[in-house]
Amino acid sequence: xxxxxxxxxxxxxxxxxxxxxxxxxxxxxxxxxxxxxxxxxxxxxxxxxxxxxxxxxxxxxxxxxxxxxxxxxxxxxxxxxxxxxxxxxxxxxxxxxxxxxxxxxxxxxxxxxxxxxxxxxxxxxxxxxxxxxxxxxxxxxxxxxxxxxxxxxxxxxxxxxxxxxxxxxxxxxxxxxxxxxxxxxxxxxxxxxxxxxxxxxxxxxxxxxxxxxxxxxxxxxxxxxxxxxxxxxxxxxxxxxxxxxxxxxxxxxxxxxxxxxxxxxxxxxxxxxxxxxxxxxxxxxxxxxxxxxxxxxxxxxxxxxxxxxxxxxxxxxxxxxxxxxxxxxxxxxxxxxxxxxxxxxxxxxxxxxxxxxxxxxxxxxxxxxxxxxxxxxxxxxxxxxxxxxxxxxxxxxxxxxxxxxxxxxxxxxxxxxxxxxxxxxxxxxxxxxxxxxxxxxxxxxxxxxxxxxxxxxxxxxxxxxxxxxxxxxxxxxxxxxxxxxxxxxxxxxxxxxxxxxxxxxxxxxxxxxxxxxxxxxxxxxxxxxxxxxxxxxxxxxxxxxxxxxxxxxxxxxxxxxxxxxxxxxxxxxxxxxxxxxxxxxxxxxxxxxxxxxxxxxxxxxxxxxxxxxxxxxxxxxxxxxxxxxxxxxxxxxxxxx
Numbered sequence: 001x002x003x004x005x006x007x008x009x010x011x012x013x014x015x016x017x018x019x020x021x022x023x024x025x026x027x028x029x030x031x032x033x034x035x036x037x038x039x040x041x042x043x044x045x046x047x048x049x050x051x052x053x054x055x056x057x058x059x060x061x062x063x064x065x066x067x068x069x070x071x072x073x074x075x076x077x078x079x080x081x082x083x084x085x086x087x088x089x090x091x092x093x094x095x096x097x098x099x100x101x102x103x104x105x106x107x108x109x110x111x112x113x114x115x116x117x118x119x120x121x122x123x124x125x126x127x128x129x130x131x132x133x134x135x136x137x138x139x140x141x142x143x144x145x146x147x148x149x150x151x152x153x154x155x156x157x158x159x160x161x162x163x164x165x166x167x168x169x170x171x172x173x174x175x176x177x178x179x180x181x182x183x184x185x186x187x188x189x190x191x192x193x194x195x196x197x198x199x200x201x202x203x204x205x206x207x208x209x210x211x212x213x214x215x216x217x218x219x220x221x222x223x224x225x226x227x228x229x230x231x232x233x234x235x236x237x238x239x240x241x242x243x244x245x246x247x248x249x250x251x252x253x254x255x256x257x258x259x260x261x262x263x264x265x266x267x268x269x270x271x272x273x274x275x276x277x278x279x280x281x282x283x284x285x286x287x288x289x290x291x292x293x294x295x296x297x298x299x300x301x302x303x304x305x306x307x308x309x310x311x312x313x314x315x316x317x318x319x320x321x322x323x324x325x326x327x328x329x330x331x332x333x334x335x336x337x338x339x340x341x342x343x344x345x346x347x348x349x350x351x352x353x354x355x356x357x358x359x360x361x362x363x364x365x366x367x368x369x370x371x372x373x374x375x376x377x378x379x380x381x382x383x384x385x386x387x388x389x390x391x392x393x394x395x396x397x398x399x400x401x402x403x404x405x406x407x408x409x410x411x412x413x414x415x416x417x418x419x420x421x422x423x424x425x426x427x428x429x430x431x432x433x434x435x436x437x438x439x440x441x442x443x444x445x446x447x448x449x450x451x452x453x454x455x456x457x458x459x460x461x462x463x464x465x466x467x468x469x470x471x472x473x474x475x476x477x478x479x480x481x482x483x484x485x486x487x488x489x490x491x492x493x494x495x496x497x498x499x500x501x502x503x504x505x506x507x508x509x510x511x512x513x514x515x516x517x518x519x520x521x522x523x524x525x526x527x528x529x530x531x532x533x534x535x536x537x538x539x540x541x542x543x544x545x546x547x548x549x550x551x552x553x554x555x556x557x558x559x560x561x562x563x564x565x566x567x568x569x570x571x572x573x574x575x576x577x578x579x580x581x582x583x584x585x586x587x588x589x590x591x592x593x594x595x596x597x598x599x600x601x602x603x604x605x606x607x608x609x610x611x612x613x614x615x616x617x618x619x620x621x622x623x624x625x626x627x628x629x630x631x632x633x634x635x636x637x638x639x640x641x
């Protein structure tokens with residue numbers, strides 16, 4: 001086989017690509033490379049089996065975006081090994097590894113200097129306390145205080161300093177001992193401005209709590225990174241809890257509000273240099289953030305996709321993926337707790353397990369009332385009839401996708417063994433294994449009825465994990481994520497490879513290993529001269545394989561058997577008075593009738609004639625062009641699976 005491929009003048013395999021280019025293995029001078037366009041982002045399954053967006057992305061731009069960074073120790077002699085480094089007010093002494101308050105008057109401090117305006121994680125042990133209480137103070141004014149401690153134990157406070165002294169003070173007349181005092185900075189690379197007693201931000205080493213009760217001053221939580229005007233960024237904000245109100249980013253072309261728990265992703269385009277500044281959107285704000293992420297999108301348009309689905313572990317082979325324009329009509333494809341989804345007898349717990357893209361964003365759906373708990377979105381129409389969702393077993397194996405309007409029906413899937421257990425009348429189901437217990441489940445309404453998109457379990461108390469819902473027309477395509485609006489992925493197109501030196505009009509062979517999608521209007525691969533007057537093409541139209549050879553105004557064409565939904569090896573030879581088609585090692589067509597040959601063939605394209613008509617749709621493992629008509633033995637060898 002390898003010796004046979006050495007005879008090819010053009011050879012394409014899923015290897016190298018560049019922005020706007022699919023690079024051929026042969027020839028090496030670039031004349032066999034394809035121009036590629038899509039003009040939109042798109043997803044693929046990568047070589048690790050994870051779904052990823054084919055955008056060119058920067059690394060993470062927000063430092064300490066998960067608020068987990070802890071700085072070095074700021075306290076000297078925190079274990080009180082010596083009587084040094086501390087300023088002792090009346091009533092305080094240091095001895096025997098403890099600092100001791102003996103009938104210390106209320107407000108009497110034990111203190112050390114720290115930096116102003118930083119947030120600290122402060123811990124200390126109270127080893128004895130016979131009267132009074134202890135309290136951390138970073139203000140000397142009573143506005144940056146820790147918890148009131150009235151018993152022994154280990155205590156932790158997160159406080160932003162507004163005075164250069166960290167004090168542990170007596171509250172009331174106090175007698176007791178403390179040790180192991182520690183202060184470490186948290187919230188690095190974030191700044192808090194204009195805080196007062198009622199407006200504050202607290203970093204606790206894993207989250208950030210924003211509490212804005214006053215309207216003035218305008219307290220802000222600000223990243224250290226500054227965005228550049230005219231660039232494009234992907235902002236992701238993970239809100240842990242919302243006790244009240246909402247926070248916002250507003251200015252320089254950005255207007256976003258965050259007031260519900262869960263992960264929100266936005267594409268933002270600043271009009272001037274700007275940091276990410278969070279401040280109050282409403283009165284009485286009390287919100288806790290898990291994390292903030294910012295990534296620059298440097299290109300998201302014309303990157304070809306080498307796809308590895310279905311993924312079967314290390315060593316899975318990739319293929320070029322070509323798809324038509326499709327729109328995901330579900331505005332929130334991953335956030336099932338969003339108000340755009342109508343909760344009907346279920347609970348949704350967000351971000352419970354790792355999803356097929358490797359992030360902790362999959363939700364748990366649990367039925368709580370009725371026989372069939374669902375989350376539904378009223379978008380299923382007569383033309384948008386292909387519904388899919390990634391699902392993973394929870395407490396039950398069974399998962400259902402349905403058109404639930406008036407009990408129309410749907411498809412039930414088994415998430416234990418990856419099978420379809422039921423297809424209601426007028427429905428067809430598909431299920432694909434994505435690894436780690438995840439399956440992509442698809443329900444197709446063959447009768448194209450309008451109704452309600454529904455996801456659910458089959459009974460109360462049952463639960464499953466869900467992620468990545470999609471509703472589209474035609475047939476199921478790669479995942480299109482949405483977050484707030486419908487999203488359209490545009491058509492993949494590849495054309496312009498080859499030249500008259502690489503493609504013979506006298507005789508030749510066109511070969512491909514492809515999985516062709518079933519398209520009624522036709523999907524083709526062609527050798528052509530940029531028109532329909534001279535071309536050699538094969539592909540799929542309606543329900544059968546098809547070839548055409550056009551030259552001098554006449555056409556030779558014939559159908560041949562082919563199965564969609566699987567990879568087929570197809571080869572078509574042409575020369576004067578001879579045309580042959582081989583599929584998967586067998587001859588499926590042969591003719592020796594007279595025929596006018598095409599002239600001027602100079603381009604290999606993933607369409608019917610090099611003009612973007614009937615673009616190829618499907619997956620491609622290899623394409624080869626030979627400047628000779630291969631023999632039957634060679635065709636058998638080339639196409640045998």
